[in-house]
Amino acid sequence: MHPVTEDPSRPTAFVLAAGLGTRMRSRTCKVLHTAAGKPLLSLVLETVAAAGADPVVVLSRESEAARAVVPEGARVALQEPPLGTGDAVRVALDAAPHAAGRCYVVYGDTVLLRPETLRRLAALLDERRAVLAILTGIVGTDNAYGRIVRGPGGDVDRIVEVRLATAAEKAIPESNFGAYAAAVDWLRSAVPRLRANETGEVFLTDLVAVAKREGRTVAALCVEDPSEGLGINTRADLAVADGILRRRIRAGHMERGVTFVDPDSSLVDASVEIAPDVTVERGSVLEGRTRIGTGTRVGPYAIVRDTVVGERCRVEASVLEGATLEDDVRIGPYSHLRPGAYLERGVEMGNFGEVKASRLGPGTKMHHFSYVGDASVGRGVNIGAGTITLNYDGIRKNRTEIGDDAFIGSDTLLRAPVKVGRGATTGAGAVVTKDVPEDTVAVGMPARAIKKLVRPKKDGGQKPSA
Ligand code: UD1
Ligand code: CA
Numbered sequence: 001m002h003p004v005t006e007d008p009s010r011p012t013a014f015v016l017a018a019g020l021g022t023r024m025r026s027r028t029c030k031v032l033h034t035a036a037g038k039p040l041l042s043l044v045l046e047t048v049a050a051a052g053a054d055p056v057v058v059l060s061r062e063s064e065a066a067r068a069v070v071p072e073g074a075r076v077a078l079q080e081p082p083l084g085t086g087d088a089v090r091v092a093l094d095a096a097p098h099a100a101g102r103c104y105v106v107y108g109d110t111v112l113l114r115p116e117t118l119r120r121l122a123a124l125l126d127e128r129r130a131v132l133a134i135l136t137g138i139v140g141t142d143n144a145y146g147r148i149v150r151g152p153g154g155d156v157d158r159i160v161e162v163r164l165a166t167a168a169e170k171a172i173p174e175s176n177f178g179a180y181a182a183a184v185d186w187l188r189s190a191v192p193r194l195r196a197n198e199t200g201e202v203f204l205t206d207l208v209a210v211a212k213r214e215g216r217t218v219a220a221l222c223v224e225d226p227s228e229g230l231g232i233n234t235r236a237d238l239a240v241a242d243g244i245l246r247r248r249i250r251a252g253h254m255e256r257g258v259t260f261v262d263p264d265s266s267l268v269d270a271s272v273e274i275a276p277d278v279t280v281e282r283g284s285v286l287e288g289r290t291r292i293g294t295g296t297r298v299g300p301y302a303i304v305r306d307t308v309v310g311e312r313c314r315v316e317a318s319v320l321e322g323a324t325l326e327d328d329v330r331i332g333p334y335s336h337l338r339p340g341a342y343l344e345r346g347v348e349m350g351n352f353g354e355v356k357a358s359r360l361g362p363g364t365k366m367h368h369f370s371y372v373g374d375a376s377v378g379r380g381v382n383i384g385a386g387t388i389t390l391n392y393d394g395i396r397k398n399r400t401e402i403g404d405d406a407f408i409g410s411d412t413l414l415r416a417p418v419k420v421g422r423g424a425t426t427g428a429g430a431v432v433t434k435d436v437p438e439d440t441v442a443v444g445m446p447a448r449a450i451k452k453l454v455r456p457k458k459d460g461g462q463k464p465s466a
Helices: 040-050 064-069 085-094 115-127 184-193 203-211 234-257
Strands: 012-016 054-059 075-078 101-106 131-140 147-150 155-158 173-181 219-224 284-286 304-306 319-321 348-356 365-373 375-377 388-390 401-402 412-413 418-422 441-443 447-452
Touching: 012 040, 012 085, 040 064, 040 115, 054 085, 075 085, 075 173, 085 101, 085 184, 085 203, 101 184, 115 131, 115 173, 115 219, 131 155, 131 203, 147 388, 155 219, 155 284, 173 203, 184 203, 184 412, 234 401, 304 348, 365 375, 412 418, 418 441
Parallel strands: 012 054, 012 101, 054 075, 131 219, 284 304, 304 319, 348 365, 365 388, 375 401, 388 412, 401 418
Antiparallel strands: 101 173, 131 173, 147 155, 147 173, 441 447
16 A cells, blocks of 8 residues: 655545445444455555555544554544535545645445546546546446436536436436546535535535536546446445455456466455466465465365465365465365464375464474474474374463474374474374483373384484375
């Protein structure tokens, strides 16, 4: 996001987000609902920043919580009570006394608007020497958008809200998409002249009639892609917007060299980064601050959340959250990585393994049914089927340490805090309650050391896979 400046050459964008969002039927204010994993307001603020404008966000007591997603330093104006979109712009102008030149007005619920469309609106404003340029689209008549009433010359005369429209006006297929470019000076003079109508609200859309009465030019840009106007009023609108946004996100990744097998079956959040030559197989969900390195294959059916995945990894039908994978790591099927799992290069994890707040060293293998929590595991360790770190004693979490090249026999229970030394071996079913020294075999319940091992010299003791 662009840092907030007071650069007078940058247009101001008034972002209206004070409305009550009643139609969402939610305790959460509308602009904090998410599409493609981001709050609606954040998406709009990103669009505005990409169009080169500095935002002034209008909030109300009801939408005050949305302040949390307003970038630091950006101006917020409080509209209390929210008396309509025209009233919101009045409040916004008061909060930006130095704004001059051109400005934008956008709604906090219109997340599919593209930055280049805003720029086109501004260009049209200049070209037509207009005081106001409005965005319209042809979307049929089965909707709640304001209708664009054009005069005999083809210019826009006024916008009429559906609530107040006659049957003939409702039948106009051209609608108000709710994005505007305006001359700030004119806006300052015109907004105070808006009056509340019979609904009790002050409509921004009445600005068109105000301009026409003064003999000013109002330009209209009828945009080709009808999705750009989608204002999210209901949960159904939210679902539609989310779907369109995610389709755009996948298309963008494909353009940059990512393969999607059955693209519509996978969901990628707006915040996810994917390198070229990644393959996303069917049914994968990539969320939050996830990053995927080149050559990696994800899915089918993987959920990857806030996780960094290195290059040439393979992640199949598993759930990864808050984890880090270095290069050449293989996960799944049916593994679960939880926050703080750090898997170094070449680690392999098979079915029904869970790792939490633990580091697994290079080349360590954990192929079947194991839980490793609050542990540090060295390089080249073999974790046998059914191994469990008993990290929780009912009061606190305790750590387990396993040294390089250790061989943890199947069904070993490691009662933390405990250390298994470098090159040590535990027998099948061992219950390890005391530290096992280096290069030592420990068996039984509780496990006791029975003999000293002689380590092979060459490669640091590679053991056969479990
Ligand atoms: C508005 C337009 C309509 C257009 C549609 C496009 C008006 C009067 N109508 O209708 O012509 O077709 O958007 O999506 O502008 N808000 C405030 N303060 C208020 C009221 C609203 O900040 O007092 C904010 C809301 O939070 C919202 C935005 O303005 O983000 C639009 O308000 P909303 O009530 O959704 O307007 P619509 O009825 O959708
Ligand atoms: Ca709306």
